[in-house]
Amino acid sequence: MPKLCYLDAFSGVSGDMLVGALAGAGADQTAIIAAIASLGVDVRVSFEQVKRQGIGATKFHVHAEETSRHRHLPAILKMIERGEMPERAKQDAAAVFQRLGEAEAFVHQMPIEKVHFHEVGAIDSIADIVGACVGFELLGAGEIVCSPLNLGSGTVNTEHGLLPVPAPATMALVAGVPVYSSGPAVELTTPTGAAVVTTLARSFGVMPPMTVKSAGYGAGSRDFPGQANVLRVILGEANGALEATAVSVMEANIDDSSPQVLAYAVERLFAAGALDVTLQPIEMKKGRPGVLLRVIAKPEDRETLAQIVFAETSSLGLRFQTAERRVQARAWIDVETTHGKVRMKVSGMGYAPEYEDCRLLAQAAGLPLKQIIAEANAAYLNNSR
DSSP, rough: EEEEEEOOBBTTTOHHHHHHHHHHHOOOOOHHHHHTTTTTEEEEEEEEEEEEETTEEEEEEEEEEOTTOBHHHHHHHHHHHTTTTTHHHHHHHHHHHHHHHHHHHHHTTSSSGGGOGGGGHHHHHHHHHHHHHHHHHHTTTEEEOOOOOEOOOHHHHHHEEEEEESOOHHHHHTTTTTOOOOOSSSSSSSSHHHHHHHHHSSEEOOOOOOEEEEEEEEEEEEOOOOOOOEEEEEEEEEEEEESSSSEEEEEEESSSSHHHHHHHHHHHHHHHHOOOEEEEEEEEGGGGGEEEEEEEGGGGGHHHHHHHHHHHOOOOOOEEEEEEEOOOEEEEEEEETTTTTEEEEEEETTEEEEEHHOOOOHHHHHHHHHHHHEEEEEEHHHHHO
């Protein structure tokens, strides 16, 4: 059964940290080494057990002579294709490099086929990306979720000179991803690490409900005082809630839209996938009455819903927050009433008839809505005995 893999990037993520963490979580080190060796390049890799602020972790080392050689994307993709590794790992590694190439092309304002890979195209980064993709496949990671990324701060030396953290390629890669900066003033998330997680992770946020099977810690190159410089990989099986526990909360203070316009905006937001939308009366500056619009959304729907808010209301800005929620698993059960079928939402000991079903039956029968709701509840209880 495919496993759920959570990446806890509280100290950022780099390619070597990721490979080390996957090996620490149980990925066969010999198989990773063999896959990298099959690329046919002059590189030697190894694993070492180290400590970072007292935490035992796995350090992935890459020893190569070709770190200054530049490569184009087609040559790297051919190298991966002829390697001996699972087909999914090949596809994932190729997708990571494609995304990395697109980011470099955007940063340097040139066609992707003309991009020269520098640090990220050196053989050590190729080994990191292939090693990570093989590691995920060895662990049977069917779904990958990542925490918000700690990017670090300060500056970093690159082939293009001294650049601010995050490096331009990293900045392009993490667009639309929750990020923050904490800890020492160094680069914590590298372009290679950002490329892997933004390509392969389904979502970013808090740890999803899961039964933990194993965990591994991948060590970064430095040992910082006061912060364990490790990436944690948690592997397990999904359980409990069926919906994501990470949500985006969008808010806007509005004082010059009519109630009818706001009601229509709420309808559109729900139709576009909002999990919840509320309107709350507030008092704004100079005593003006206003409305607080709050939208709760799945992270992947955030930008779509934001555009609806801008289009349908007078708001010129939105506040975004990432929040955590807990939801119980629920199921839909059909019950028959004397006036027709009603869907019941059931969760644990709780149950409730679907409003729209009851409304349509009440209108068709010319009966009060509360009567249809009562009949649906009675039908469910009778069926549950």
